Each structure stands twice: as C-alpha cells, then as structure tokens.
Amino acid sequence: MTYIIAVANQKGGVGKTTTSINLAASLAATKRRxxxxxxxxxxxxxxxxxxxxxxxxxxxxDVLLEKAKPADVILHLPEIGISLMPANGDMTEAEIKLRDVAVGDFALKAALAEVADQFDYILLDCPPALSKLTVNALVAADGVLIPMQCEYYALEGLTALMDTIGKIKRVINPKLEVEGLLRTMFDPRNNLANDVSAQLLEHFKEKVYRTIIPRNVRLAEAPSHGLSVMAYDAQSSGAKAYLALAGEVLRRHDGGQLRLSA
Structure with a gap:
C-alpha cells in the first residue's frame, strides 16, 4: 500500500526540503520505493x-495542468535511489491556473493515482505558504509531516497550519492525519529551543517524533553537491538522524524493519 506524506509548513527556512530529500533517501536505503x-x-x-x-x-x-502524464515527467535517480517529479518556476503557472478550475484542489490526487502502485512512499515537498499547491498536497496526502524549528514564532505558525489541516480533513480529505512534528536544526544548548520543544511535547505528545534533527554542517553542504546527506556523508549526525526518522516512519506504518541496502 502506498503512503503519501505531505511535508508542509507555511513558514520558510524550517527544513522542509532538507527533510523531504533526506527522508526520501533514507526510506530508499531501507529498500522502499x-x-x-x-x-x-x-x-x-x-x-x-x-x-x-x-x-x-x-x-x-505539466502534470497538474494535465499537459503530461506523470510517467513522462518522473525522473529516476539511481545515485540517491529515489524517483523525482521535478519543479521550477513554471509551478507559478499551476498555482494561478488551478484557482480557476472547479476541481483544482484534486489535480495532484488524480495524477498520483496513476503511479501510486509503483511506490511504497510518496513525499510531497510543499511551498512555504498555504497556497493552492499546498492544498493540493494536503488533499492528496494520507499524512502531514511538519518540520519546525523550536523558536519563538514556531507555535503561532503551527496554529494556522493545523487549522488548515483540520478544515481539509473535515471538508475534502477525511483520511488526512498529522503524521508527526519534526524538530529541526535543533541546538540543545539553546534554552528557548528546549522550552519550545517541551511545549510541543506537552501539547502534541506522541505526534512529536522522538528523532531530533541537529544543526549539522554536512546537512547544509549536501544539496550543493546534488546529494542526500546519506550519499554525501553517511556517518554524519545529520545522516544518522534522518535514518532514525525513517525508522520511526516505518514503525508507524509497517512494523519498521529497516532492511538496509548494501
């Protein structure tokens, strides 16, 4: 069964893309498609x-606007072990045009249905806004993974996202759940970070992943080489953290046997 996870937070710079790439690579390392x-x-x-x-x-x-089939757009990346549906500035056109389509919120859901049986996990890297594209992701997803820094404005931004998730769950996608909250770029020496982390655990309890993503130079360097941190430096603390996150994700869905590839 395919599980679709939207990696979302309307706040920028919280590690959505870093999480999307490295969770995808870590799941692939466990022999998931x-x-x-x-x-x-x-x-x-x-x-x-x-x-x-x-x-x-x-x-x-092109997929969202039905100009191309998903199979014609998806790229296979053996270096990282994942497949990719790419994006560039053209996504702005999709954002605008989907507003004028009666079923525009369902465009991604319909497209992914064509290829879902080819994958175990589909990760959706959302833009840093509660936009039409983010709504498409939430309509298509089974769960939402929310990366967030433990800083002053984090909880305020989280409230708006949770409201949006709740509305979509009630009106459009009743299966949608919060997959988990992921603490990113965490520095345990920072008192504020520890205070916000404690608040998250108090309010969201088991929805907060045990795994914490640390501030890590290798995580920051890997994208400039076009690699996941697993491929760039598998022994780094960042790589180990994302592999641990993959383990948590798997335990929630299929018992969590890692089956690491050679």
Missing part, C-alpha cells in the same frame, strides 16, 4: 538531488 514530488516554484528539492531545474522539459506543473 520512493517518489519525491517537488511542488515549490523555487525547485530546491529538484536542485538538491542533482537535477538542473532549468534544463528539465517537463515538471509537476
């Missing part, structure tokens, strides 16, 4: 896995 869908016009997930966003002829835009 993984598709990463880039829904952001910035195309950072596309560039971060070594694909030149300016050179791709077809993107998620």
């Amino acid at each position: 993984v598709l990463l869908v880039d829904l952001d016009a910035q195309g950072n997930a596309t560039m971060g896995v070594g694909v030149d966003k300016s050179a791709v002829k077809l993107t998620a835009r």
